[in-house]
Amino acid sequence: MLRQRFWHPFTGMAWVVGLTVIAAAVGLRHDGLLPVAGLVAGLALTAGFATSGST
Amino acid sequence: MLSSPVWRGSPAFSFCLGLVAGGVVIAVALLLVGSLLRAPLPLPVRAGCVLVAAVLVTLRELGVLRFPLPENQRLVPESVFRLGRFAGPFQFGLEMGTGVRTYLPSGLAYLTAVVLLLFSTPVTAVAAGVAFGLGRSLMTTSALHFDDAGGWNLEWSYRSTVVTRVLLVTYLAALAVLISSLS
Incomplete structure (x- = not known):
């Protein structure tokens, strides 16, 4: 049960949303290359998780 | 197929490695193609293009608009597995990771492609490629470890509407921050 909660779609979603936020x-707080790269990576992470769909 | 316990261990790792490599390949390709667009277009025009794409993709994801997006509606052929336990899954992941070889069910991938075309630098392209592959790998890894009976796919079918809506809202919020920081 614990295993299923850990690997549940909601848990994956929480990781992705948390990292993107x-x-x-x-x-929002910092300018520069790395914050922008982090933002774009967050977008791509979210898109990647949403894109896979049912495996 | 990916839910099979046979996939655990080394094949699963090489598949995920292929997904990340495929993400980097397509992101760098978008960076190179986008260099033809970024040079002539001023920043406000590029931001406007992203905004229009975001509105269209959002309406499509919410089911308000229906229009096809370009996708290769084929499965990666199982013949890739003849390459062995590492190279086979790696090639499978690489082809899936690029997003141009098979189905691409979410519009967010297209929106990310537009962002990369119009705003990417070498660093952001590599970061996006790696993150895209990791996002896809997270879902595959979750499905493999959820249980031994493919229960994750059933769970996903029940929860996909909520998950995709939450991801859409998160994506749009982060995109707004990105555009405001670049403008």
């Missing part, structure tokens, strides 16, 4: 927060 962190990247967005950093992008």
Whole structure:
């Protein structure tokens, strides 16, 4: 049961959303190449997770 | 097929490695093609293009608009597995990771392609490619470890509407921050 909760679609979604929100927060507070790269990576991470769909 | 326990271990790792490599390949390709667009177009025009694409993709994801997006509606042939336990899954992942070889069910991938075409630098392209591959790998890894009976796909079919809506909102918020920081 614990295993299924850990690997549940909602858990994966929470990881992706959490990391993207962190990247967005950093992008809001800081300028420069790395914050922008983090933001774009957050977008791509979200898109990648959404794109896979059912395996 | 990917839910099979046979895929665990080394084949799963090389598949995910292929997904990341495929993401980097397509991101660098978009960076190179986009260099023809980024040079002549001023920043406000590029931001406007991304905004229009975001509105269209959002309406499509919400089911308000229906229009086809270019995708190769074929499965990666199983013949790639003849290459062995590492190279076979790696090639499979590479072809899936590029997104041009098989189905691409979410519009967010296209929106990311537009962002990369119009705003990417070498660093952001590589970061995006790696992250895109990791996002796809996370889903594959979750499906493999959820249980031994393919239950993840069933769970996904129940939850996909909620998950894709939350991802869409998150994506649009992060995109707004990106565009505002670049403008």
